[in-house]
């Protein structure tokens with residue numbers, strides 16, 4: 001009998017929260033807390049800019065992540081595993097947070113680093129890296145940075161084996177660099193999938209690329225440099241187009 005009662009009360013709770021969500025839309029919730037400080041932000045609030053492409057096509061810099069929250073409410077994000085923890089067997093387990101220790105007079109001071117990829121799975125992607133005193137804050141900061149660092153990815157089907165004309169891959173070969181890491185991305189036919197490591201897959205998935213071949217050179221175990229090099233390669237797709 002008691003159990004039944006409990007179930008009912010839980011059901012009631014659920015409907016209550018649902019109603020609360022319906023009262024205010026996501027956009028209303030953002031506008032309540034945010035007062036834009038930039039011209040771009042004010043234009044978004046005023047409804048003069050309603051599409052993120054109006055910003056990205058002009059190469060305007062986004063300095064307030066709320067702009068992206070409003071224009072791309074379905075933006076998804078993933079953490080890149082940049083940290084490592086020594087496992088029981090002696091191997092290294094990859095974790096999303098990289099911990100660095102600074103030795104001071106009063107002892108060790110820890111800093112936490114996070115690396116976030118955001119994307120709409122349809123041609124828009126961004127990356128952001130940040131450090132903070134707490135892991136949670138590092139992730140939040142990295143997420144904000146990623147939203148302010150969006151690029152449009154030129155997609156297509158540049159594979160001579162496929163030539164279906166759909167945007168499942170990239171239109172042509174592209175290259176990118178970061179530090180000692182160099183990457184070459186090549187168009188792949190439908191069904192090949194993302195031929196690369198698991199962390200890089202997150203970047204391509206969020207960009208909306210389904211098939212790609214990747215060649216890497218240099219210290220690719222540095223995930224930060226690797227993903228950045230891939231991001232630069234995607235950015236360069238537009239450069240190559242112009243040249």
Ligand SMILES: [Zn+2]
Pocket residue numbers: 157159162163164165166168189190
């Ligand atoms: Zn194709």
